Amino acid sequence: MSEKKKEPGVLDGFKAFLMRGNVVDLAVAVVIGAAFTNIVNSVVRGVINPLVGAIGTKNLDSYASCLKGPCEKAADGTVSKGVMILWGSVLGATLSFVITAAVVYFLMVLPMSKYLARQEARRKAKEGTHELIEVTELEVLKEIRDELVAQRGPGRNGS
Numbered sequence: 001m002s003e004k005k006k007e008p009g010v011l012d013g014f015k016a017f018l019m020r021g022n023v024v025d026l027a028v029a030v031v032i033g034a035a036f037t038n039i040v041n042s043v044v045r046g047v048i049n050p051l052v053g054a055i056g057t058k059n060l061d062s063y064a065s066c067l068k069g070p071c072e073k074a075a076d077g078t079v080s081k082g083v084m085i086l087w088g089s090v091l092g093a094t095l096s097f098v099i100t101a102a103v104v105y106f107l108m109v110l111p112m113s114k115y116l117a118r119q120e121a122r123r124k125a126k127e128g129t130h131e132l133i134e135v136t137e138l139e140v141l142k143e144i145r146d147e148l149v150a151q152r153g154p155g156r157n158g159s
Helices: 010-019 021-053 087-152
Strands: 065-073 079-085
Touching: 010 021, 021 087
Parallel strands: none
Antiparallel strands: 065 079
16 A cells, blocks of 8 residues: 655645744734834824925825816815826825835834844954964964974985
8 A cells, every 4th residue: 555645735834834933023014014104194294294384285185286177176075077186195195105214214224234234244253263263273284294394304205
């Protein structure tokens, strides 16, 4: 009788996938990102929009251009007539993205890359020290060999 080798099932594969460290890190990142989104949105509403409001309106969503007119907005804010480009919404979303990216870069990515660079420099310095010691030992051994050959005298090859 031939034994069939049992192949891992779909559930086993899914369990292995979930147990990887990357999935847990990704889940933590998503939760932190969701919480961080609220902070960024508050900064945009509380700081950026009032700064923009100093030269225009406080609500970026109200900035729009009529592509094909006449444009009319309904009471609920939807465009009822014409083709309107809501570029203020895009500007607000872009500002939110840039602020989020800057904070993530300067508070997380940059410090982590500096830390990793320092760790790599330390590792290379340690390896360089070991190589220097090994080269020095090799040089000493070569000198000992040459000295022994010189003591034997000319014409004797160690045979």
